[in-house]
Amino acid sequence: GPEYVRAIAPYQAGKPISEVAREFGLDEASIVKLASNENPYGVPESAKTAMAAAAADLGRYPDANGFELKAALSERYDVPADWITLGNGSNDILEIAAHAFVEKGQAIVYSQYSFAVYALATQGLGARAIVVPAKDYGHDLDAMAAAIDADTRLVFIANPNNPTGTFIGAAEIEAFLKKVPANVVVVLDEAYNEYLSPENQYESAAWVKQYPNLLVSRTFSKAYGLAGLRVGFAIAQPALTDLMNRIRQPFNVNSLAQAAAIAALNDKDFLEQGARNNAAGYQQFVEAFQQMGLEYVPSFGNFVLVKVGKDLAAGARVNLALLKQGVIVRPVGNYGLPEWLRISIGLPQENAILISALQKALASDR
Ligand code: PMP
Numbered sequence: 001g002p003e004y005v006r007a008i009a010p011y012q013a014g015k016p017i018s019e020v021a022r023e024f025g026l027d028e029a030s031i032v033k034l035a036s037n038e039n040p041y042g043v044p045e046s047a048k049t050a051m052a053a054a055a056a057d058l059g060r061y062p063d064a065n066g067f068e069l070k071a072a073l074s075e076r077y078d079v080p081a082d083w084i085t086l087g088n089g090s091n092d093i094l095e096i097a098a099h100a101f102v103e104k105g106q107a108i109v110y111s112q113y114s115f116a117v118y119a120l121a122t123q124g125l126g127a128r129a130i131v132v133p134a135k136d137y138g139h140d141l142d143a144m145a146a147a148i149d150a151d152t153r154l155v156f157i158a159n160p161n162n163p164t165g166t167f168i169g170a171a172e173i174e175a176f177l178k179k180v181p182a183n184v185v186v187v188l189d190e191a192y193n194e195y196l197s198p199e200n201q202y203e204s205a206a207w208v209k210q211y212p213n214l215l216v217s218r219t220f221s222k223a224y225g226l227a228g229l230r231v232g233f234a235i236a237q238p239a240l241t242d243l244m245n246r247i248r249q250p251f252n253v254n255s256l257a258q259a260a261a262i263a264a265l266n267d268k269d270f271l272e273q274g275a276r277n278n279a280a281g282y283q284q285f286v287e288a289f290q291q292m293g294l295e296y297v298p299s300f301g302n303f304v305l306v307k308v309g310k311d312l313a314a315g316a317r318v319n320l321a322l323l324k325q326g327v328i329v330r331p332v333g334n335y336g337l338p339e340w341l342r343i344s345i346g347l348p349q350e351n352a353i354l355i356s357a358l359q360k361a362l363a364s365d366r
Contacts, residue, residue: 004104004126005113011116017329026326032353033328034344035194037162037303039225040277041347044154044270047226047260054259062255069233069258072265077205079235082328085244088252090232091242092189094156097215097234100243101151102127102183109147110137110156113164113335118156137297137305138166138196141176154185160192163332163342165299170202177211185240187215191232192301194223194271195278200300205235212237220257221303223274229257278302281345288355292362303344305332308358309365312338321361327354 014035021028022362065084074081078267087093098121102108107128110118114134122129128151132144157176160167166211173188180186188204204216215236231253234244255260264270285304289296295307308318315338319331322341330342343354 002126004123008120008123009334011120012334014330015323017328020326020328024140024324024326031284031328032345032346032350034303034350034354035330036227037222037344038227039222039274039302040345040350041225041270041274042226043225043260044264044267045214046263046270047224050259050263051256051329054255058191058255060255061312062251062253064250066253066258069231069253069261072181072262073233073235076265077114077235079208080206080238082109082238083208083235083241084238085234085241085248085260087217087232087234087248087255089221089230090189090217090234090297091117091229092230092248092252093217093232093234094118094125094187094189096187096244096248097187097217098122098125098127098154100240100247101184105151106153107149107151108156109144109152109153111161111330112157113161113337114139114156116190116334117160118158121156121281124320134164136166137164141168141172145176145179148180148184152184153202154187156187156189158191160195161201162191162301162303163330163335163337164297164305165301165303166297167196167200167300169200173202173204175208176208177214182208182213184215185215186211187217190216191219191222193218195275197279197304208235208237212239215240220261223269223271224261225270225274226257226260226264229254231257231261265292277347278345281348281351284351284355285343285345288358292359298362303342305337305340305342307340308362309339314339314365315341318358318365321364322354322357324356325360326358329354338339 017031022225070081070084108122109130112134132147218230297305315331
């Protein structure tokens with residue numbers, strides 16, 4: 001294989017519950033998984049009902065163009081349906097975008113401590129990564145604009161960012177969009193957008209009308225609770241969407257996922273309940289971390305990055321101590337944050353179990 005493929009470090013996903021149960025001799029039902037920024041409520045009932053109906057037709061291929069889901073998204077975001085690209089999760093969108101707009105030898109700009117798939121998509125193309133140092137664990141947009149060179153064709157921005165939870169306000173993003181050359185596509189990855197409080201919300205779908213080089217990426221994996229179904233989408237002008245459509249797999253979003261996504265999109269109660277739970281869980285974590293004297297990065301997503309020690313093995317050590325107690329979180333050494341752990345916000349009881357397990361883990365780590 002190509003040298004640039006052999007150089008890739010594979011994506012490290014959260015450990016599955018079954019694996020941890022086996023490895024540590026635990027009962028699966030007793031395990032708390034706060035490792036993958038999943039929705040603690042799971043799949044909305046409305047989506048389960050929609051999937052049951054769609055299951056009758058699984059002998060047929062899915063709608064290759066996702067007509068109904070695109071129609072629903074078109075209405076929700078007030079953009080024409082042909083401005084929408086569906087993805088097998090938003091990871092698929094990120095990768096399709098990289099393949100559609102960048103070739104080997106060209107460059108992609110992204111921030112230090114931003115989502116791991118940006119590096120993977122870049123490396124998988126044999127493209128050059130321009131990794132811009134973070135500012136306060138978040139994106140330094142001025143430095144990112146300055147880093148765009150003649151070879152650059154794409155910029156990835158995560159807002160809120162994973163794994164740090166940082167957020168960039170609308171004014172700052174627009175100022176950035178105004179500076180970016182027209183031949184550089186800006187992928188604004190909004191996987192955690194639905195967790196923003198109303199005062200932080202902004203109309204990125206409307207920006208797409210103004211900026212022909214902007215692509216907004218969203219997912220059904222987080223606030224909508226459909227991570228296992230793999231469905232995400234992009235909003236961009238037809239010139240970009242048309243190229244994405246040539247590159248994507250014809251049936252990249254399966255029938256159950258399409259049906260479930262339409263139902264979830266219309267399930268306002270589910271979204272509101274999730275947002276309330278997330279805000280309360282964030283307070284629960286932050287208060288506990290403060291009491292424990294732990295540094296954390298203020299988060300706008302459904303997870304918190306917390307510093308669990310001073311040495312470069314601290315994250316791995318505390319992670320292991322948590323696993324032994326049946327709590328799965330995410331070590332972030334692969335992001336260059338080996339003293340930290342990323343912890344997803346769960347249900348109140350799950351959060352309480354994490355807090356007491358973390359207290360025990362840290363007490364024995366002294
Ligand atoms: N973007 C960001 C910033 C993420 O954190 C994630 C999930 N880890 C994704 C995209 C991809 O999520 P999915 O493929 O499930 O839509």
